[in-house]
Amino acid sequence: xxxxxxxxxxxxxxxxxxxxxxxxxxxxxxxxxxxxxxxxxxxxxxxxxxxxxxxxxxxxxxxxxxxxxxxxxxxxxxxxxxxxxxxxxxxxxxxxxxxxxxxxxxxxxxxxxxxxxxxxxxxxxxxxxxxxxxxxxxxxxxxxxxxxxxxxxxxxxxxxxxxxxxxxxxx
Amino acid sequence: xxxxxxxxxxxxxxxxxxxxxxxxxxxxxxxxxxxxxxxxxxxxxxxxxxxxxxxxxxxxxxxxxxxxxxxxxxxxxxxxxxxxxxxxxxxxxxxxxxxxxxxxxxxxxxxxxxxxxxxxxxxxxxxxxxxxxxxxxxxxxxxxxxxxxxxxxxxxxxxxxxxxxxxxxxxxxxxxxxxxxxxxxx
Numbered sequence: 470x471x472x473x474x475x476x477x478x479x480x481x482x483x484x485x486x487x488x489x490x491x492x493x494x495x496x497x498x499x500x501x502x503x504x505x506x507x508x509x510x511x512x513x514x515x516x517x518x519x520x521x522x523x524x525x526x527x528x529x530x531x532x533x534x535x536x537x538x539x540x541x542x543x544x545x546x547x548x549x550x551x552x553x554x555x556x557x558x559x560x561x562x563x564x565x566x567x568x569x570x571x572x573x574x575x576x577x578x579x580x581x582x583x584x585x586x587x588x589x590x591x592x593x594x595x596x597x598x599x600x601x602x603x604x605x606x607x608x609x610x611x612x613x614x615x616x617x618x619x620x621x622x623x624x625x626x627x628x629x630x631x632x633x634x635x636x637x638x639x640x
Numbered sequence: 641x642x643x644x645x646x647x648x649x650x651x652x653x654x655x656x657x658x659x660x661x662x663x664x665x666x667x668x669x670x671x672x673x674x675x676x677x678x679x680x681x682x683x684x685x686x687x688x689x690x691x692x693x694x695x696x697x698x699x700x701x702x703x704x705x706x707x708x709x710x711x712x713x714x715x716x717x718x719x720x721x722x723x724x725x726x727x728x729x730x731x732x733x734x735x736x737x738x739x740x741x742x743x744x745x746x747x748x749x750x751x752x753x754x755x756x757x758x759x760x761x762x763x764x765x766x767x768x769x770x771x772x773x774x775x776x777x778x779x780x781x782x783x784x785x786x787x788x789x790x791x792x793x794x795x796x797x798x799x800x801x802x803x804x805x806x807x808x809x810x811x812x813x814x815x816x817x818x819x820x821x822x823x824x825x826x
Contacts, residue, residue, distance in 0.1 A: 480650050480657075487658025493693045495666060496700035503704070525755060525763070532753035533703055533714075533799060536763035537745055563743055563803055567707060573700045578711050580804065614705060618743065618803075620768035 496573040500612070504544055506530060515546040515610070518639045523619060523627065539634045541615040547595040548609050556589040556615070556637040559630060563618040566591065570608050577604060589637070666697050677813050680820070681723065682715040682800070684813050702753060709810040713739070715800040721820045726798065728790040731826045732778040734765075734798075736819030742804035743767050746776065748788050751795040758789035778821070 507530060513519045520541045524534035534540075545552055558564050558581065565580040566589070581587070592603045593613070615637055619630045676683035685699060685706070699706060703714060718726055726732065738744040745766035750756045755763045765776050765788050774785045780792065790796055798821065802809065809816060 476646060476650060480654055483650060483654030484657040484661070487654050488662045489658075489693075491659045491662035492666070492697050495662070495697035496704075499700040499704055525761065526757040529754060531704055532701075533747075533749055534755065535745070535801065536747060536755060537766055565707075565711065567705075567711075569705055572696065573704050574696070575705070575707055578707055580711065582804070612705070620743070620766060622769070 497571055500569075500571050500573055503531060504612075507542070507544070513544075515544045516552060516639060518543050518637060520631075520634050520637070523622075535616075537618055537620060539617040539619055539630055541617075541634055541637050543613045543639060544610070545593060545606070545613055546610050547593065547606055551592050551594040551596070553640050554589060554591040554593065554613075554637070555640075557633055558584075558587045558589050558636075559617060559633050560587045562620065562630070563616075565616050567614050567616070568593075568604070568606065569612040569614070571610060571612075576607055576611075662697075666694075666701055669694070669698050676716070679715075679814055679816055679818055681719040681721065682717045682818050684713055684715045709805070711804065713741070713802045713805050713810060713813075715739075715802070715818065716797055717800075717821060718795070718797045719821075721822045724823070726778075726790075726796050726821065728780040728793045728796065731780075731824050732821050733824050734776040734778065734788075734819050734821055736817070738800055738819060739802050739809040739816055740806045741802035741809060744800065744802045746788060747799045747801065748778065748790060749797045749799060750791070750793045751797075753797065756789065756791040756793055756796060758791045760787070760789060762787060762789055764788070777824075779826070781826075 507513055507519065511519055518541055521539065523539060524536045528534050554566070563581060565578055567575055567578040569575050590602055593606055594603055595606050595609050598605055617630050617634055619627060676685050685703070706712070706714060720726055720732060734746060743766070745764045747764045748756055760782065765786055770776070771785045776786045776788060777783045778788045778790050778798070780790045800819070
């Protein structure tokens, strides 16, 4: 009888630990599943950019996509090299660059009004650096999103913003 | 020998019990918007750089890769002005002005938080495509102007996004005068 209570006590303690670990790692699990889905469905590897079309009801990668945005994304890996991000961005609409940790925390965001120019020229590094245009990532592996707002949905506007989206390059 | 059987069973059971309870807790928090600031029938999460594990898990469940409050605010409503769940069985009018910011939009999502299929491929009413002389109507049947289609969703959510909100907006989230979603005759 004593032994049964002992085992129940152990079960309770381990269940509480499992509960807390699950809560803590849910964001990482969400991120890992998203990473896997993008890698598998879009055939995209780390440090490769993926330009997404304007979200529709067919978009199932992430909940609550904004149908006013063109998204470009990269799963970055700075283990072996820094990343240079270059682009000609729009001059008359909202756009932003944001970075996330694998626990989905947004550690950096900067929008068009905060950049001095529409010619995006950034370096992402894991090493210490205070140079201008260099962003130090707190993690070796993470996620970047570049958002471009497309307010008008006429084909000319969409084509124009898509051409700018395609100018985003990573090397 | 006995312990060799009991210990793995205990470990497996604890993983199942703990994991299931945690996921149920986050799912129920998602349904009840437990970790959000409430203003009328809208809820909003101002700070995405979350230190609290529960809040972080909750945000990753409903709005992964969201931005912080200076960049964007996400007001979510799943109920009308009377507190009833939003459903495509009824039509609604959105009355009022969005909080001040650089850009705003209303977007309709299904119960699963994905965009809702509709014949017109309209998913959003925003600052640019709004006709300010006409009301915004949420309906499953086609409207000529300011139409936010609700498809065939038994339950749906409306997100009001405000990009680069004024400081007076993100510092007064609980007391903002937000638009209401009113049930109207179909």
